[in-house]
Amino acid sequence: MKNILKTLCYQISKIIPSKIYLRIVYIIKIHKRLNLKKPQTFNEKMQWLKLYDRKDIYTKMVDKYEVKEYVSKIIGEEYIIPTLGVYDNYNDIEFDKLPNSFVIKCTHDSGGVAICKDKSTFDFINAKKIINDSLKNNYYYQGREWPYKNVQARIIIEKYMEDSETKELRDYKFFCFNGRVECFKIDYNRKTNHRANYYSREGELLNFGEYMYPPEYGKKVSLPKNLNKMIELAEILSKNCVFLRIDFYEVNSKIYFGELTFYPASGFGRFEPEEYDKILGDMLKLNMGG
Numbered sequence: 001m002k003n004i005l006k007t008l009c010y011q012i013s014k015i016i017p018s019k020i021y022l023r024i025v026y027i028i029k030i031h032k033r034l035n036l037k038k039p040q041t042f043n044e045k046m047q048w049l050k051l052y053d054r055k056d057i058y059t060k061m062v063d064k065y066e067v068k069e070y071v072s073k074i075i076g077e078e079y080i081i082p083t084l085g086v087y088d089n090y091n092d093i094e095f096d097k098l099p100n101s102f103v104i105k106c107t108h109d110s111g112g113v114a115i116c117k118d119k120s121t122f123d124f125i126n127a128k129k130i131i132n133d134s135l136k137n138n139y140y141y142q143g144r145e146w147p148y149k150n151v152q153a154r155i156i157i158e159k160y161m162e163d164s165e166t167k168e169l170r171d172y173k174f175f176c177f178n179g180r181v182e183c184f185k186i187d188y189n190r191k192t193n194h195r196a197n198y199y200s201r202e203g204e205l206l207n208f209g210e211y212m213y214p215p216e217y218g219k220k221v222s223l224p225k226n227l228n229k230m231i232e233l234a235e236i237l238s239k240n241c242v243f244l245r246i247d248f249y250e251v252n253s254k255i256y257f258g259e260l261t262f263y264p265a266s267g268f269g270r271f272e273p274e275e276y277d278k279i280l281g282d283m284l285k286l287n288m289g290g
Helices: 002-015 018-030 042-052 057-062 066-075 124-136 227-237 276-283
Strands: 083-087 102-106 113-116 155-159 171-177 180-188 195-200 243-251 254-261
Touching: 018 042, 042 243, 042 276, 057 066, 057 254, 066 227, 066 254, 102 124, 113 124, 171 227, 180 227, 227 243, 227 254
Parallel strands: none
Antiparallel strands: 083 155, 102 113, 102 155, 171 180, 171 243, 180 195, 243 254
């Protein structure tokens, strides 16, 4: 019954015009009315960009397979995590030809991921369910993030990456406003007590964070060794974008590209303290006459 209700809600949401849909979700998530005529906050401007900043290249930039070619042409192939295979159907994956560890992702969404560290203990049945459930959905309708609307739903398998020192794959998320990195975010304790700290481009801990993943100001988190290079690459990749978040990994002191995100938390993430929604919004300059 729960799955039927979920499917029904999804189908109904697809026929609601985007502007109305975003207003409804904004009230539910942010607890405020959405101002699209004169957006002031970061989250309001995210919604405005969804509706009015649309370029064909954005589709390639969010496609987890196609973006690799896009990024490699701009900053170089050495930053790209190796692809082990691309498939339209889960049943076509030749698992016997894959290494003992790998990562399965859907190319068209966020969250359709299964990580295999060891074939002997990997839950293939659950992985198949995760991937096949993701393939059925058009991620665009969840938050009306326009770049995802026409992404081809496929499966990509990548090389499993892990830093030998930290024993994890830690990503660093760079917030680029009109082509300039203003801050970056580091998530940690994802599987236990998910937190996230924000830092200035100089690596100084900032006094704000996210309501869902509150910061720990006393927590010492190691910064990437290649911070300055990451900032340089992020600003190259975001050069022609009003806003873009660029994610990088650092594995054994080497930089790898993660993904491009146009709307963090789909523009529905509350900040702590609340005034930082406006402070970040002031950094984002919209071309509302364009």
